[in-house]
Amino acid sequence: MFITEGIPSFFVTINPADIYNPVLNVVAGADIDVDNLCPHDISYDRQTRLVANNPVVPAKFFNLWVKKFISEVLAYDPEHKDLEGGILGVCKGYYGCVECQGRGTLHQHMLVWVHGALSPNKMKERISKLKDENFCEKLKAFLDDTISTHVPPLPEQFEQDTPVPSSKHHPCAVRGPSLDLPTEEYERARQADLHYLVEKCQTHEHKKTCWKHCKAGQAKSCRFGLDPSNITPETIIDMETGEITLQHLEGMINNYCEVIMESVRCNVDIKPVLSGAVAKALSFYFTDYITKSPLKAHVAYAALETAVKKMGELDLKADDKMVLKRLLQKCANAMISQQELAGPEVASHLLGLEDHFTSHTFNNLYWTSFEHAIEKQDPSPECSTKS
């Protein structure tokens, strides 16, 4: 896709809130109206048990949520007839891989390609070579409008209004304000709702994994770059170097897009791809993720079968053979049992649901035969086995 569509414009992460989202109950068969939830429809305890006891439900919910994000928020049109586009512009392609977090929740990392977007090199040219100030203003306005980095304040005169559902319940467990409210009150309610939503979902809490790249004796710094002191009051575009530094108003608030946040009602992350280095890092990350193959049970057993056969050929005493057999059995059990798979991941696979989401179709490339063919045509000293 990098070759046919160019460099993607955004890297988006969505962590659907399976233990809160009321739609999960609908997927589980509950007869509830998600737009008019009654207090007894909301139970964190009941929903957490449901998710833990039946991994099919969070797997189906996740699949539905990501598909709706693609069709309604990105508004990707497979026929490329829709010129209005979605929240990030007219989406011309996407590629997202499904990952499983430590506690077993599925989440999605996605690259998004937008029609008409300039590559980092072209942007740099417009900024530092052509000194196009009008372009810089527009780019800055677009970035600041798309990416937010602070908790919006509660609106003034908000006390007299009808309370928004997210002020009383977890913001991921309820819908946004009613569309039936008068325009001015609706705008205030929307801001209040976003305040609660961002505060709950986007405030970063350092965990052990934040420091995993820090060396002993060095000052600790969060690998996500989040720290109360990491503040950039406004987006800076350097006219000399073409470098773009995004504004970051609150150091512990993760990047988000307001409309995406209001639509998916869960923790999100959004990063624009503004430099060639970031594009390269993302391409490496996705290729590495797609091509890494976990140890398959049948491969492990095949290897052990060969070992057992070889053992039979050895001239050993019966007792020694028994000891070796037990050792091999233990190795086999350890190899299989050490693979950690979460319930929703297994359920998703058994249900035949997508392990990645993409707008494009791909052909398989059988690497070993491909490499052999190349080697035959053009032998290289590195690959040659002849001495």
Ligand SMILES: [Zn+2]
């Ligand atoms: Zn951190």
